[in-house]
Amino acid sequence: MQRRLTGSADDPRIRSRYRTESRFKAYTITALFVAFAIILAFFADIITQGYSAFWRSEIQVTLDYNERAERVGQFALQEELREVVSRGAVRSIPLEIRNNPELAGSTREVWVPVYSRVDQYLKGNEELDPELAPIVDRLAEEDRIRNVFNWAFFTSGDSKLPEMAGIFSAAVGSILVLFVTLMFAFPIGVMSAIYLEEFAPDNKLTQLIEVNINNLAAVPSIIFGLLGLAVFINTFGVPRSSALVGGLTLGLMTLPIIIISTRAALRSVPDPIRLGAFAMGCSRWQVVRDHVLPLSLPGILTGTIIGLAQAMGETAPLIIVGMIAYIPDAPTSIFDSATVLPAQVFTWASEPRKAFVEKTGAGIMVLLAILLTLNAAAVFLRRRFERRW
């Protein structure tokens, strides 16, 4: 009998080795698919939680500017509607009458937002009081309730009434904070990177700075919050909760990111460009300013955008410096108390009321949309302007 060749395909040991091979490959593919499935489930979950907040129910009511409404806005409504209409919608009626006395005694037909629980009921998220539900059902049948795009979500600030709450003031806060962060971290970051990459001699001090920057980039963000609290608020007396202290804290956090990416951008400019400029008699600063910097600008901007996107999503250090205040009106300066988008999301997420869950989801969708756009812009910049030397 002929001995089978070892190593031939039907050798049982070889077959088992091949089985191990395909099993291992299957493990790696499974891992990747698990990760993809998580990502899909994550986005699907956030969208199902949040999309309904972009619509809201409005009800057609006849506002009666009678005498009692001059004191309490609710009395401008028919009695059965008082529980259905949002208190926020009629809150300002006494003030309106005071400012325009000719309104008194008149009536007006308007669409106003409904009470958040009614809104949730109409969206099918929540049960409603057995007394209120039939009224709402009847109004819906009479076509006096409509479902419209919730512009107020983008134009109003935080509110204790879910149907009135929006992201506007948090968005303004985020812009102010990012402005301070950029003003602080961009110039200092780029200057440090230029020094380290183009000017610094290779000595102990330079090495110390380098090690430092790399470690700062990996310090947990909450530590920067402690720093901001101890240094900016307690030592320098920067107002707590202000965009200034938030921006400076995030600036310190973003600084190492900007330095590291700027250095990479500067390093990618090949030496012959520098040598050519030196040969034409440029001083070191002229070489950097007129030749190296313009060539590395896209890389620097890419790194800055990524750093800012990271700062924009950061919550923990801002909570520590007090930026989770209740801010119904948008801040007007960097010294005003402010909150930011992620902190607003956090505040809403800690609300027990069901109506705030969809607000949280919607806030997250806006935040993610902004961050993904920023990151896509960074990728685009890199692709568009990347130069291979």
Place this chain on the structure above:
Amino acid sequence: MGIGTTTLLLLLALAPLGLLAFRLGRGKAIANMAAGISMHSRPQQYGWYSVVWMGMPALGVALAAAVLSLLGVISPARELVLLVSVAVAAIGLAHGLRAIRPEVRARNALDNVVRYLLMGAALISIMTTIAIVLSIVFEAMRFFREVSVWEFVTGTVWAPGDTFLEAAGRGDEVEEGTSFFGSVPLFAGTFMVTAIAMATALPIGLLSAIFMSEYATRAQRSIAKPVLEILAGIPTVVYGFFAAITVTPIVVDIAEFFGLDASYSNILSPGIVMGIMIIPFISSLSDDVINSIPQSLREGAYALGTTHSETIKQVILPAALPGVISAFLLGVSRALGETMIVVMAAGVRPNLTWNPLEDMTTVTVNIVYALTGDQAFDSPMTLAAFALGLVLFTVTLMLNLVSTYLVRRFKQKYD
């Protein structure tokens, strides 16, 4: 006059002076050249030279005054500082213009000024580190004056509860010994959540990295890598919401199905979600490391007749081990310092247990809770937050140092 307006006014006063200095300096140099005198540098460099002479001393005076008044040595009126600075600017301008002579090397002087400016910016990063260390150590010291280090490190009861009475000036109502600052339960929670996170992230991250670097085609890789990195760009507050609203109920349901009792603030779900957050860190670092292993190692293994997976398990992974460990340590350091996920999904009750279905609290949760209430800044509870922060900072710093050391060793070996 606020410090903001003073700065603004100072800059408003110096800006036109700067423009004037530039014009005059350049003008003088041009005039000299027109008169046939050969100057060392270009005219605009003399312009900048006089701007520096005008601006630097003036800003120096203002800065010195600001520092002195912050330190409380003297506190001059802001108007006075403003006036003196502008006067110094004028004197500097006059001196700078007089100094424009053919033999003055304006270009070299400017290069030096720029060099020192840039160096000053680079030193800010060191100052940040020093500020972190000093501010945290200083507050932590104040804490350890009241609570012994031994109790903090070995105590198993964390109950800072009654210290707010002390902060409110009602310290005499506090019974002796009602506050306990034993941090062991907090660190137990932090290590538990970190262990769960790494148990989730390491297999998924590492196996994905192996697929992307060893099995995937170029096209598959160019899709898989950016998609995984989306996970790294999601804010932690979003993960926290996901953990609290979606994952926790699922975990509780599954536990119930098996007849187990899970808390609604169990430590398992923030751990899993934190693991999801860390996947891209592990996968992209491991991917880089595996890619940088020389092809010759693989070819040597194939030549000996090993299958692809045997090559990976017996040649590639051992060679990549330092890099993978470094990625793991970076992941651990992220997990230790992660705040929002645990604040939103984990508990606040200090609990020393091995059961991940119970609620536990972590170091970062307690830092946040200590600092968001209406505590006086020097209450022991607030200071305890700094003590916890100090430990957190030290541990993550050491992890990072070890991790960078490993990566450097790895690179030296194969580059």
